[in-house]
Amino acid sequence: MAVAISILVGTMTGNAELVADAVRDVLAGAGHPVEILPMDSLRPDVFGRGGVFLICTSTYGQGDVPDNARDLYEALQAEKPDLGAIRYGVIGLGDSTYQDTYNNGGKLFDTLLAGLGASRVGARMEHNASGGSFAEDDAVEWAKGWIGALKALTVAA
Numbered sequence: 586m587a588v589a590i591s592i593l594v595g596t597m598t599g600n601a602e603l604v605a606d607a608v609r610d611v612l613a614g615a616g617h618p619v620e621i622l623p624m625d626s627l628r629p630d631v632f633g634r635g636g637v638f639l640i641c642t643s644t645y646g647q648g649d650v651p652d653n654a655r656d657l658y659e660a661l662q663a664e665k666p667d668l669g670a671i672r673y674g675v676i677g678l679g680d681s682t683y684q685d686t687y688n689n690g691g692k693l694f695d696t697l698l699a700g701l702g703a704s705r706v707g708a709r710m711e712h713n714a715s716g717g718s719f720a721e722d723d724a725v726e727w728a729k730g731w732i733g734a735l736k737a738l739t740v741a742a
């Protein structure tokens with residue numbers, strides 16, 4: 586069976602949730618068991634559940650992770666779990682009108698997880714709310730490529 590995927594969602598106004606829903610359909614269609622987990626009450630031990638993780642988060646404030654992602658982000662920083670066995674992907678939502686902090690939420694998680702030893706699968710996706718495309722559409726296209734990267738991983742393992 587294809588690897589299980591947990592989509593961890595950081596959102597302020599729900600866009601990342603819509604993206605997670607759209608991506609779930611693509612991943613599930615390819616045979617992956619998928620679960621969407623809002624970050625609200627997650628602890629670092631969420632990374633013990635196995636499978637692959639997909640961080641789907643927007644950016645708020647001055648390049649910060651959304652409020653519902655802050656506890657998990659800070660707990661990972663404080664507890665520094667060894668995530669050496671973890672594989673993850675990142676979908677970041679942002680707006681290029683915030684020039685200096687564009688898509689920083691996704692970048693923050695990417696940097697943090699990599700620093701804890703985890704390995705990113707595929708390129709980080711960045712959606713630009715001022716770019717004229719719908720985040721769900723971009724994410725669905727991105728997810729098709731990500732499925733290929735996951736397959737390559739399984740074959741190599």
Ligand SMILES: Cc1cc2nc3c(=O)[nH]c(=O)nc-3n(C[C@H](O)[C@H](O)[C@H](O)COP(=O)(O)O)c2cc1C
Pocket residue numbers: 595596597598599600601602642643644645646647648649651678679680681683686687688689714
């Ligand atoms: C108050 C506010 C602050 C924001 N700050 C940033 C930012 O610093 N960088 C960025 O790329 N996008 C920023 N954004 C854009 C959001 O990340 C973007 O609109 C995203 O699609 C929201 O997704 P969400 O509904 O899942 O939270 C900001 C939006 C708002 C309303």
